[in-house]
Amino acid sequence: MADALQLLIALVTGLAAGFLVSMPIGPINITIINEGAQRGFLRAWMVGLGAVTMDVIYCSVGLAGFSGLFEGKKVRALMELMSFMLVTFLGFKYLLMRSVKTTSHTAQVIEEHLHPHTAYMTGLVRVLGNPAALLLWVTLSATFVAHEWVDPFLLSKVLCVVGVAIGATSWFTLISYAVSRSHKQFSDKTLLRLSQGSGALLLGAAVFIAGRLVLMLAR
Secondary structure: OOOHHHHHHHHHHHHHHHHHHHOOOOHHHHHHHHHHHHHOHHHHHHHHHHHHHHHHHHHHHHHHOOOOOOOOHHHHHHHHHHHHHHHHHHHHHHHOOOOOOOOOHHHHHHHHHHOOOOHHHHHHHHHHOOHHHHHHHHHHHHHHHHOOOOOOOHHHHHHHHHHHHHHHHHHHHHHHHHHHHHOOOOOHHHHHHHHHHHHHHHHHHHHHHHHHHHHHHHO
């Protein structure tokens, strides 16, 4: 059984990941902003909850596949490198964005077939229609285990998933409240600044991962 400190680390890891992954401005946040401006806080918040549900499912799938796979130092170093490259790529992607996408082709196709009629289902389907979301969460889950932020115990993994749910819900609650209070859509400039801010945070995380990788190789 993992000790209390390690369990706390797993919870905080999930919370930070859920918040940071939810921040970049894309189809989900655009939908929340539009719904919040037109129909109020609850409608926007339900879109966010749908997105949180799929994020939790994807994170659970990722964590379920990684338990004792990262005992070797070389494998762990490789995962450190891969996570550094992924977070760096995403950081620069959002930091250098010049426009925001309101939806994706895959999401449009899925929505045409499923016809979501509620705000909750709209959020769920839009994450389901983003093939990169599953890849992202599987990679992040492997990174958490490789870094030993999440132990290969059920309770540790469950707390990480709970943290993801809390972190993502916190962000979507914040942005739903903000846009419903403003009673108008955010300007394109504001959306870009939010996205670029999330990119800067991701690059900060990449620097931290790089430091861990250097220390590992030095040993």
